[in-house]
Amino acid sequence: MRLKLTIAYDGRPFAGYATQPNGNTVQDRLEAALAEVVKEPIRVHHAGRTDAGVHALGQVVHFDAPETSSMNPFNYLPALNSKLPSTIRVMDCEETAPDFHARFSAKEKTYQYRLSLAPVLPPLDAGLAWHLPRQLDPVTLEEALALYLGEHDFRNLCAKRGNETADTDYCRTISRSDFETTPDGYLLTFVGNGFLYKMVRMLTGSAVQASQGRLRLDEVSDLLDDTNSEGRKPPLCAPADGLTLLQVSY
Amino acid sequence: MRLKLTIAYDGRPFAGYATQPNGNTVQDRLEAALAEVVKEPIRVHHAGRTDAGVHALGQVVHFDAPETSSMNPFNYLPALNSKLPSTIRVMDCEETAPDFHARFSAKEKTYQYRLSLAPVLPPLDAGLAWHLPRQLDPVTLEEALALYLGEHDFRNLCAKRGNETADTDYCRTISRSDFETTPDGYLLTFVGNGFLYKMVRMLTGSAVQASQGRLRLDEVSDLLDDTNSEGRKPPLCAPADGLTLLQVSY
Structure with a gap:
């Protein structure tokens, strides 16, 4: 059984x-x-x-x-x-079912990432949010997140595990990438058919950098679908703290 | 300064x-x-x-x-x-002010106690609520909490530190003792001019026992103002988990 x-x-x-x-x-x-x-x-x-x-x-x-x-x-x-x-x-x-597989049968996964802009991060939120010391522009955040929608090669928005080959498939389809406002900040939601190693944290890191004026939207866009990534500086990886695997759909 | x-x-x-x-x-x-x-x-x-x-x-x-x-x-x-x-x-x-004292200048303290009746206590709530395995009667809970209001001798609703003397004053005045309903249970609020050692946890423990039919309301009432507590079984002390010191008023 x-x-x-x-x-x-x-x-x-x-x-x-x-x-x-x-x-x-x-x-x-x-x-x-x-x-x-x-x-x-x-x-x-x-x-x-x-x-x-x-x-x-x-x-x-x-x-x-x-x-x-x-x-x-x-x-x-x-x-x-x-x-x-x-x-x-x-x-x-x-x-x-006897042929159900937690990983291979999964159709979509939902991750949430919590950003806190509280002046002081409350102790009960320690380790549960990325505490950002300065404001960000929500319009730019929304625009950056929208760039990820659809099918893309995400090789520049993931970390390498070391077992990658020339055949490694970096294409994933993102069906939701947006945020809602919370009392202390923002809650980002990503839904996709799969996520590469540290990908959600890099999607978050890059969108946050854009929303703080540290990265232009066209620079975020350039990270997508560029299969020649030689010499490219890896994007900011948001800390693990704010990330939650919310749901797996079958 | x-x-x-x-x-x-x-x-x-x-x-x-x-x-x-x-x-x-x-x-x-x-x-x-x-x-x-x-x-x-x-x-x-x-x-x-x-x-x-x-x-x-x-x-x-x-x-x-x-x-x-x-x-x-x-x-x-x-x-x-x-x-x-x-x-x-x-x-x-x-x-x-130079004569301000965090303890002696305090007029009132507010404590909250969280009860969770979730079928399974979510991991992020572990250590933040008393997880009760069975329902309680909110009407009885309200009645039990109301018994604590006013000035009472609470010697039977506190733990001893070992440094008590014949002159130890066990009288405290409770100005608020009630609850609100939360998505997963109840949030109790106690406001008083002071609280004895483990008193909030014993007030909570006794009220919960009454609301689960394990203690009659007159038995809760009997715990108050009885200065002859020889041989009395101490009331249930609720776990530390659910308790928060919310505010101190001056």
């Missing part, structure tokens, strides 16, 4: 989602909790790898319950939550 | 407000930051001691700037915030 979990986590205490040798990742904690519940090691597959400090409200993972297990899907939620730290929660658990 | 600071903190990483031998308290961090800024040790006096895990949005402290210092009060705020961890922030700094 294949199970689909929706999980939420506070990214602050963890070294990212994906498993690491030191073990302090969301995946390590989740697999340890699952092993305790089903009494055997289980590999969990995720929709989106999130970096250290990045939060999630709707990360999706799947795994195959052991054939010997008679546990009802409904019971995984309280069982796992009782083993997990309170900064990781299983929000939903359901049985899914 | 006497300075009055309004400070906010996330209580989760600290062993309470007041200084402790291990040093991991808000006061220790604040005094260390202040010593770095003014280049000499400074003792800071606080309005209300908060326990480990309790948060503050409007804790007030005062201290006397060294006579040799020519630093403008306005400059303490950024200087201290640059030395403090992001989970402690100076929100305001102003010069005050």
Whole structure:
């Protein structure tokens, strides 16, 4: 039986989602909790790898319950939550099709990025927003974000993992890239069919730089679809703090 | 020159407000930051001691700037915030009267206590609310909270620090004790001329127990003004998680 979990986590205490040798990742904690519940090691597959400090409200993972297990899907939620730290929660658990894959079946992902312009960042927001020391121009922010819409080669707006080849596909389609005003700043929303490594943070960094007059809109535009990126200075990568994986759609 | 600071903190990483031998308290961090800024040790006096895990949005402290210092009060705020961890922030700094005392000049304090009835407590709320596994009756909650209003002897609704004497005054006047409904539960507000050790958490614990049918309203009432508390079972102390010192009025 294949199970689909929706999980939420506070990214602050963890070294990212994906498993690491030191073990302090969301995946390590989740697999340890699952092993305790089903009494055997289980590999969990995720929709989106999130970096250290990045939060999630709707990360999706799947795994195959052991054939010997008679546990009802409904019971995984309280069982796992009782083993997990309170900064990781299983929000939903359901049985899914045997060919469902958290990553490969995903159609779209939604990320949000929070900018705070509060004079002093309140302690409870520490690690949950990018604290910007000076105002930005919302009209330019909107224009910069709109440049990302549609299908583009985003090779200049992502970081390299080191395993890229000549065939690596940097094309992604962004269907939403805008913001709403909040009491202390702005909340950016990005929806796309996929996002490259650190791409949301670089989309955010470049749009913020444009909105602060540090980058012209045509310079942001030039970053897109330029497959000859030799010698190009990488754009500003916004800190992990403000980023949340909100939802994965199937 | 006497300075009055309004400070906010996330209580989760600290062993309470007041200084402790291990040093991991808000006061220790604040005094260390202040010593770095003014280049000499400074003792800071606080309005209300908060326990480990309790948060503050409007804790007030005062201290006397060294006579040799020519630093403008306005400059303490950024200087201290640059030395403090992001989970402690100076929100305001102003010069005050030489006889002002953060604790003894205080007229009223406001505490809030957050109850969450979410089916699963979201990770970002971990440590910020008391997660109650079952519904409560809001009418009874309101009635229980109203019992606390006015002047009462609260010796049965506080914890002992061990330094109490026959002359210890347990009388306090509560001018507000009610709640509002929030998207995931209830937010209790207590305003009073002072609060004894763990008193807000015991007022909350008893009111919640009444609202869940575990304590009758007359049993809550019996806790008040009973100066003969020999052999009485102490009431439930709500966890520190949901408690915030909101404001101190002068």
